[in-house]
Each structure stands twice: as structure tokens, then as C-alpha cells.
Amino acid sequence: MRKIFLFLILIILFFAFKNRKPAYVLYNSKGKKTTFSKMVSQLKKKELILFGEIHNNPISHWLQLELTKELGKTNNLILGAEMFEADNQKGLDLYLNDSVNNHNLDTMVRLWDNYRTDYKPLLDYARDNNLPFIATNIPRRYASMVYKKGGFKALDSLSSQEKLWIAPLPFPYDPDIPSYKAILEMFQGHGNPDIIKAQASKDATMAHFILKNLKENHTFLHYNGSYHSNNYEGILWYIKQQNPQIKFSSISTVNQEKLNKLNEEYIGLADYIIVVDNDMTTTY
Numbered sequence: 001m002r003k004i005f006l007f008l009i010l011i012i013l014f015f016a017f018k019n020r021k022p023a024y025v026l027y028n029s030k031g032k033k034t035t036f037s038k039m040v041s042q043l044k045k046k047e048l049i050l051f052g053e054i055h056n057n058p059i060s061h062w063l064q065l066e067l068t069k070e071l072g073k074t075n076n077l078i079l080g081a082e083m084f085e086a087d088n089q090k091g092l093d094l095y096l097n098d099s100v101n102n103h104n105l106d107t108m109v110r111l112w113d114n115y116r117t118d119y120k121p122l123l124d125y126a127r128d129n130n131l132p133f134i135a136t137n138i139p140r141r142y143a144s145m146v147y148k149k150g151g152f153k154a155l156d157s158l159s160s161q162e163k164l165w166i167a168p169l170p171f172p173y174d175p176d177i178p179s180y181k182a183i184l185e186m187f188q189g190h191g192n193p194d195i196i197k198a199q200a201s202k203d204a205t206m207a208h209f210i211l212k213n214l215k216e217n218h219t220f221l222h223y224n225g226s227y228h229s230n231n232y233e234g235i236l237w238y239i240k241q242q243n244p245q246i247k248f249s250s251i252s253t254v255n256q257e258k259l260n261k262l263n264e265e266y267i268g269l270a271d272y273i274i275v276v277d278n279d280m281t282t283t284y
Contacts, residue, residue, distance in 0.1 A: 027273045031262040048248040052226030056282040060253045061118040075219040082224035084135035086165040096127045138205035147198040167204035179233045207238030226252045
């Protein structure tokens with residue numbers, strides 16, 4: 001009787017696990033399933049990790065925090081993010097040093113609308129663990145200048161102080177990078193070509209501040225939209241222009257209808273690809 005009972009329990013557990021619906025599945029660059037723990041063990045060896053998120057995806061943000069905590073147990077971390085602009089670094093530093101509270105931070109730093117739910121936990125982790133957090137992105141008004149006022153030459157009009165908040169001029173630019181060409185193709189021939197120069201100004205600036213703040217025996221963990229590092233382009237293209245030997249890994253986040261197999265189009269997108277169900281709720 002006991003054997004029958006145990007057999008029935010095993011059958012119930014089998015179907016319970018078989019029918020469960022995971023929130024995400026993790027794949028490596030070749031499209032093979034892997035695990036969070038295996039990914040962490042490899043990322044511990046890197047100087048730079050670019051964590052590409054979908055900005056309103058809660059799985060992205062949860063895994064960013066979980067990865068940060070896991071790496072923080074063994075590695076000396078430097079954190080940085082696209083979501084904070086370089087001219088706001090002083091405000092961030094005041095918050096990290098407990099010199100200002102959340103209310104005052106809102107008056108000193110241009111915070112994204114989903115800051116409190118998605119990025120505040122990362123910033124608070126840095127504050128609580130005495131870690132640097134680098135505002136890597138170009139001030140948005142300067143990227144807008146590139147788009148609306150004639151490309152990179154618009155940046156020549158910035159003051160010497162303002163130029164400290166962007167990548168040193170002139171920075172390299174390749175309009176034939178596939179991700180840049182794809183942006184322009186979305187406009188079906190009606191887009192302003194300077195829109196990809198504006199994108200490049202963001203990528204170049206983020207790469208600049210990452211490299212500027214790298215330290216020996218440290219791991220720089222950078223949070224950015226997946227498009228800024230997918231296919232090892234964007235930020236990584238600029239990183240490799242200056243430091244081709246850097247030990248890095250990239251993570252991307254994608255949505256799929258089915259999670260049991262990585263779509264062909266996403267193979268090679270990054271070193272690790274987080275696949276999230278299309279029906280996942282969003283943070284905004």
C-alpha cells in the first residue's frame with residue numbers, strides 16, 4: 001500500500017512540474033539551455049558585463065538585481081547604467097553617500113518614470129554596499145542636438161565643461177553597423193540619418209565612461225537596453241575600438257511566444273539570452 005501511495009505522489013509531482021509555466025528560460029549564445037548558476041560562475045571571470053534589458057520587463061529587472069547580489073558575494077563590483085546621465089553623477093554620489101534622500105534625489109537627477117520600481121533597488125544596493133555607481137549616458141539634450149542640429153558637429157558648440165559629459169571628440173563612427181542600419185530602415189527611407197548618429201553618441205559615451213572607470217581586479221556591471229549591446233555592437237563596438245583585449249560578456253532579453261526553444265533570429269545575439277513569455281506583465 002505504501003509503495004502505491006509513493007507511486008501516486010511521484011505521478012502527481014511529475015505532472016505538476018511538467019505543466020508548470022516558467023517565467024523565463026535562459027540560453028547561451030548557441031541556443032542551448034543553461035542555468036542562472038552556470039551563468040554566474042562564468043560571469044565572475046569577466047572584467048565587464050553588459051546586461052541588456054527590455055526597459056519595462058520585470059524579469060529583466062529582477063535578474064539584474066539577483067545577478068548583482070550574486071556577483072557581489074565574490075567580486076569587487078563597479079555598477080553603471082544607461083538610465084543615468086553623466087552630468088547627474090554628483091547627484092548620484094550624494095545619494096550613495098547618504099547626503100540626500102529619495103525626495104531630494106528627484107530634484108537633482110533626471111530619473112526615468114520606472115526608477116522607483118526598476119532602478120532604485122540597484123542604486124540602493126550600491127549605496128548599502130559602498131559601491132560606485134556610474135552615470136554613463138550622454139545628457140539627453142546633447143543627443144537631441146546631434147539628431148536635430150546637424151549631426152556630430154553640433155557637439156562642437158558645447159563648452160569645455162559640457163564636453164566632459166560626453167565621449168571625447170571626435171569619436172569613431174560607422175553607419176554600416178547592422179544595428180544602426182536597422183534603425184534607419186525602420187523609417188522606410190523617410191528618416192533623418194542623424195538619428196543613428198544620436199544613437200552612436202549614446203553608445204560612444206557609455207563606452208567612454210565604462211572604460212574610464214574600469215579598475216584592475218574589479219568587475220564593471222553595466223545595465224542598458226538590449227539594443228545598445230545586442231550582436232556585440234553598440235557600446236561593445238566602441239569598447240573594442242579602445243580595448244580589444246577586454247574580458248567581457250553580454251546578456252540580452254527577448255520575448256517569445258514559446259520558451260522551449262530559442263528562436264533562430266536570437267542565436268548569437270549575446271553570450272546569454274533571457275527569453276521571457278510574450279504574456280509577461282510590464283512595469284509600465
